[in-house]
Amino acid sequence: GAGVSQSPSNKVTEKGKDVELRCDPISGHTALYWYRQRLGQGLEFLIYFQGNSAPDKSGLPSDRFSAERTGESVSTLTIQRTQQEDSAVYLCASSFTGTSLGGTQYFGPGTRLLVL
Amino acid sequence: QQQVKQSPQSLIVQKGGISIINCAYENTAFDYFPWYQQFPGKGPALLIAIRPDVSEKKEGRFTISFNKSAKQFSLHIMDSQPGDSATYFCAPFSSGSARQLTFGSGTQLTVLP
Structure with missing residues (x-):
C-alpha cells in the first residue's frame, strides 16, 4: 500500500475484554513501532521491531500488553483484560533504516480505543 | 526523568x-x-529535521534553529497560514542508543484567518 494502515480505525470495548489491533507497515520497511497517545498528550513509546532482532518491549506498560510481528510484515498489538485507562489512540509507524540513520518514521492514522 | 521539554503548550x-x-x-x-x-x-508526519553539524535548516516557510550548547532546538514557521493549524511535536533521536523517538508533549498551534 501507499502508507501505513491500521485497523480497526475505532474500537469500543467493555472493561475486561481483550482487543487486538493490527498494523500493516509500508512494504520494505524493516522497522515497526507502536506508540500510545492519550487525549491531548504526546506519544508514548510501547514496542519496537527491527528485522529479525528481538523486539524492544521496554515501553509496554504492563504484562497485559503484547505485540507480535510476522517477519517484516503485519504486526498485531494485543491488550488483554482492558482497563479504562487503556483508552487512547494507538499509533503504528514504520521506517526503512531503523535505528542507524534516524530513519524517518511514517505513521498510520491510528486506532482509537475506548474502554467502557 | 523528562528528557524532552516542549513549549509552549498552545x-x-x-x-x-x-x-x-x-x-x-x-x-x-x-x-x-x-x-x-x-x-x-x-498520525504525525515528519515536517523537518536537522542534524547537529549545522545550526539552521530552512525548508520553505519552516526553519529549524539548533543550539547545541544550550541543548535546545526550535521550529519557526514564517508567514503562518490557517492550514498550519496542527499539533507539533519535537522528537529528538539517538541513533547510537535509543531505538525510539522521544516525543515532546506537543504544541497546539492555531493560526487565525
Whole structure:
C-alpha cells in the first residue's frame, strides 16, 4: 500500500475484554513501532521491531500488553483484560533504516480505543 | 526523568505572523532532531529535521534553529497560514542508543484567518 494502515480505525470495548489491533507497515520497511497517545498528550513509546532482532518491549506498560510481528510484515498489538485507562489512540509507524540513520518514521492514522 | 521539554503548550498566531516552538532536551547523545506535524484524526508526519553539524535548516516557510550548547532546538514557521493549524511535536533521536523517538508533549498551534 501507499502508507501505513491500521485497523480497526475505532474500537469500543467493555472493561475486561481483550482487543487486538493490527498494523500493516509500508512494504520494505524493516522497522515497526507502536506508540500510545492519550487525549491531548504526546506519544508514548510501547514496542519496537527491527528485522529479525528481538523486539524492544521496554515501553509496554504492563504484562497485559503484547505485540507480535510476522517477519517484516503485519504486526498485531494485543491488550488483554482492558482497563479504562487503556483508552487512547494507538499509533503504528514504520521506517526503512531503523535505528542507524534516524530513519524517518511514517505513521498510520491510528486506532482509537475506548474502554467502557 | 523528562528528557524532552516542549513549549509552549498552545500558541495562537495571526495569519502572516511567525510561530515559534521550542524544545529543550537533556540527553547529549541525541543526534537527530525532527519536528513532526499532526492534524486531528491523523498520525504525525515528519515536517523537518536537522542534524547537529549545522545550526539552521530552512525548508520553505519552516526553519529549524539548533543550539547545541544550550541543548535546545526550535521550529519557526514564517508567514503562518490557517492550514498550519496542527499539533507539533519535537522528537529528538539517538541513533547510537535509543531505538525510539522521544516525543515532546506537543504544541497546539492555531493560526487565525
